[in-house]
Amino acid sequence: MTTAKLKPHFSRKLLAIPYALFLAIFVVVPLFIVLYYAFTDDNNVFTWDYLILFFTDGGSLAQFFSSPIFQTISLSLFISLMSTIVCLLIAYPVAYIIANCKLKNKSTLLLMFIVPMWVNFVLRINALKEFFVWIGTYNKSDAWNIINTIIGMVYDFLPFMILPIYTTIIKIDKSYLEAAKDLGATAPKAFLKVTLPLSKSGIISGISMVFLPSMTNYVVSNYLTYRNVKIFGKLIDDYFSGDLWHDGSFVALVLLLFMFLVTWLTGGFEADEQSETRGTSLW
């Protein structure tokens, strides 16, 4: 180390500068612009109007619960919650079975669940839509629209739930399970006391990778329901398509805060796993 320090050479730290500038200009500054638009009016004067409008729908605070915004948010939360639960109920057994099967090529089996992701997602959602048209549930009723949206979200995000759970289960030291059995635990009990707690981090990162996107991926909900189901992401898109930048920015800010809250609660700021499962482990 000392010899290297004595030599005059360029500092590798400096390589961070271009990317730091990129992040500052394209990530940090835009967030402040959103903040600015959320709290100013068309004359660039500070205002609480958009906050008040969001929570009162132009009337009193009590009207919030009957406002279209509240309906959109609650429907969106419901869809998101159901998609996450269904994904988890499918993904956990799948990941568990693959991780514990006796096949030599476990990774090929896993790959079969992942590769559909390589088809452009609008193409995939289009395939699902055509299928719904064919069986006759496409835009049949409000209930079917919601069900179809949930199926679409599960279809789109399932791999993101399977991967992190699989990675944590495969890492579990088998000797823990043997120890549990030696100590007299039945197989279900050993699962509940050993495997499940040890795969908790995978479940949490899977949940955060399904829950948030299914609140905002409005391509899925629009495409599968003839634009009859409106979710949180679509709310923002509608405001901006209608040139209501101030209203849209405030809603975007609410969503942003909600996402930071969820990410903080699920420990997404510390864990590298979440992004690694989406990325590197695929290749």
Next chain:
Amino acid sequence: MVKLKSILKWAFICLILAFIYFPIIFLTINSFKASDYIQDPWTGFDLAHYEYFFNWENEPLQVVAQTLGLALIVATLSTILGTVGSIGIFYSKKRTNGLLSAVNRIPVINADVVTAISFALLISFLGIDKSTYLPLIFGQMLLCTPFVVLSVIPKLKQMDNHLYEAALDLGATPTKALFTVIIPQILPGILAGFLLSITLSLDDYVIAAYTKPDSFATISTHIYGLDKNNILGAKIKAAYWAFTAIIFFIIVLIVIISNVIAYKKAGKKR
């Protein structure tokens, strides 16, 4: 009892695989029929959709080509920026490192639609013309580069740091040491970041929708914006069935090849 459990297990796996693959297979079958409408009955094997798709005069093939071109440009730029950035972040002081890693995480966590609108606000604030393609390219880089950084940093952490110092001691210039010592060691991470960037760019709808020039379309925005009620729209949509089928065949091929390779490797070990 054990046997029943095993049957149930594999039945479950097959059921889920069927759910995942059925819509794509369904579309593949329909891509070989004459009609442009999914409800129409099968009237015999027909390659009309494939002919329409592979005709350069028609929109779908052009759109596919320009989407691929965009993905390659975006992925290359993101990979260079992200790799250089990762090396810089890795060697900076702990505080700078922590700050940059945290900001790097924002676009990863953030909803695409929020990233897109905040970026679009910046573009209009700076007054950059969308027809320069710069907003589209920078917008998609914003989506991809954080993932490049996330795939390169772990490789830097695994790297043997003494080799770089040794290279310097043996007289290599820092630039030479960077290219001959550091880059080869983190190459798998760089490649993973590049491939991931390509898939992210190909998959993107929201950012492209907010930043692309009006005359330009990617596969996602093209399909999404199709007017299925007119005859041309229906024809283009049906041509994309053919395209979906082609990608599906390629994927099946990749799975089979990777399987054969894995099988051969396993055979050699024995």
